[in-house]
Amino acid sequence: MIKFGTGGWRAIIGEDFTKSNLQLLAQGLANKMIKEDANEFVLGYDRRFLSEKSAKWIAEVMAGNGIKVYFINRIAPTPMIMFSVKEMNLLYGAAITASHNPADYNGVKVFTEGGRDASAEITDEIEAEVNKISLEDVKEMNFDKAIKEEKVVIYNPFNDYIDTIINLVDLEAIKNKQLRILLDPMYGVSKTSLQTILMTARCEVELIHDRHDTLFGGRLPSPSAETLGRLKNDVVEKGFDLGIGTDGDADRLGIIDETGNFIHPNEIMALLYYYLMKYKGWSGPVVRNLATTHLLDKIAEGFGQECYEVPVGFKHISSKMEETDALIGGESSGGLTIRGHIKGKDGVFAASLLVEMISVTNKHLSKLLEEIHEQFGMFEMAEHGFGFDANEKERLLKILYTDKKIPEFSFEVDRVSYMDGVKVFFKNGGWIIARFSGTEPLLRVFAEMDCIEKAEKVCTEMKDFLNI
Template identity: 65%
Template structure:
């Protein structure tokens, strides 16, 4: 069974993530490409450091090549944003990164991209799922990888330099050179080191790295840059007197930031800071796109500058497509992914970190200072969240209660609106909100809340968990 979620197809290695399933997926992709008469454009593939990523990339390639579709194969381990850039640069109709992003080490997966380097839409992934369900392994063609190279059906490429040069051309390297920044980078055993270190050293930053070796177990941690997983980075930033600590997830499309005081800066605040910087300091214009679980501080900033904030379901494909149709300036999510107009259509932790360093260099302010300025100007918005696991039986009960019977707690705050666009989100008249939704990438129930104080946000989550009888479930955040 292959099911795509908000971040592609992800599955446990040896269970659903197997050579057989990858070959079936590849054949379904080949069939779709031929139906759309896009076979002459080829297909681009990249992979990260996870266990089986390199082999899975070749399994996918061997099926596509056997169908006569040329594959542009990135010959080095690559961040997902580099793969998306490659799809755009080589003009292929489709491409894929073999990665499970921030999932645990026993997962792997495939992120599928479409023309221009965008995340595949639900229409595309739904069609692939239908094709796979009608297929069997006998239908999947395959040929040896080396034979495919010899016949010109595989071309090994390296778009690294052009990707790096593109980012450098989009940032103010002179301002960064003059700031003498000292940066500590934590790739979390993932793939960001080479790309981000190259950019920052080019801009004359002093860069040191931790957790940069190849470790398919990610050092025993979840490769997701959050306040719980970046403790070593927090301590070392303070001890080493660094200006900034940067953590990136397994495939480098998301980031986590530590300020000069060793504080974890929530991705909500990073997104708000960058939006404010682009409007106020660079003089750019345009709205902002956020998903339903991301801070409403963005709404306040947009309104102050005569711009609009657009709310979309979770899944970066919704952010990138809305950015395109609305010509928005920036788009992002509370999990640490963001992109800016003029770059690739998907999230890029390497580019986001580069712009963040430019912001500190241009403003000549510490990160903590800038955040306080933004909060004083536009209001204090504090987030809380909780992720909880459940069984299939428990999930059915939750669906019945929340989405069929549409039951909700009796909140202490006056309700302004309720939305079932993605999960159930309750908007309060005091500008606070709470949302409950099932993760599209992991078997988790996710609860997010935002209020004027962190205490009130946590109280909302506790109330919701009590209402759903989840207080005894194992919380994973």
């Protein structure tokens, strides 16, 4: 079964992620593209098991349908592929990746005009096309033959992508600072891109976990306080100014400051938004999803700007950014983008901008965070993911969405939103959300309060109420 979630289609290798399903997905997408007179397509892949082969299988179907494929024949960060869709003025592109999912997953992210994640309407249409066909309907052309007939063109956007980011940051300020940076690609695809940018800016760069390992060293390729343990230790022990971790396909990042503290993605968003307005003099609203810190609301208010809340899924963020001409948009899972760049997450660009921020302000991240919290208060978030089976999901859906029941919380409730999941707003300014993951069989429960103890308390109350 092919069903797109918030971050594309993802499935376990050998179960639903199979050659036949990839061919059906490609044929369904090709059918949609032909109807729209879209006859060119850019395609790339990450370091996961079967990613390169899967990209070739999709390219063969596209070529078989008369669609010209620009094939990035080396591992590529997802944002580089999105950048290519934008720069080549294409209507469609795709990346073979399961991003931060476990190693036994792979998937496909589809991109549309401007280099953005495909909207729910578009992925629904692709699913509908797939449901109309069988393997007998799949048209394909051998990959090598397609290259000879120029139906598949080998393409490398690396230089253009790198040069674009270099032109977006203050390279001279970074050069003058001569920072020491430790990079953890988490066995993913960011190494070459980010290392090239940082070394061009005369940073001293060292790497860990940079070899090719389709098992990601036995860890989840998602940058978090738990998975970046070695990065934290090495930053402190070896005296680095900054530690940067990126997820499997480099569209998200995690940061370790000079003291070894993990900087939560919420704080990364706040730091960059604050920096762009206070230190660079830019202005504009901010867009966040409903599971991302309300500290952004306070910063926006402090600078006379608006903060817009949207459902989970970066396609919602990019659409709202375009609608409101927002300066920055992002989510608590570590993905963000800035006005004027691609309309999707880019961990490589975000990391480069953080390095610029340290250089321009001449302040370490810990000091900049102190500056923000002194002005706008403390915001602490608790995050949990609870697994369930199919039967459990039906029970939980009934409680939360059909019966619309919530716990008797220790804090007075102001209102409840069902925009995406169940989000309870408390009168003390805090909140809690419970929503089903769009990429994994998990119920995600996030809460934010002015201290971590209160946040954990309401999470426990939700957990106990749902009996999970």
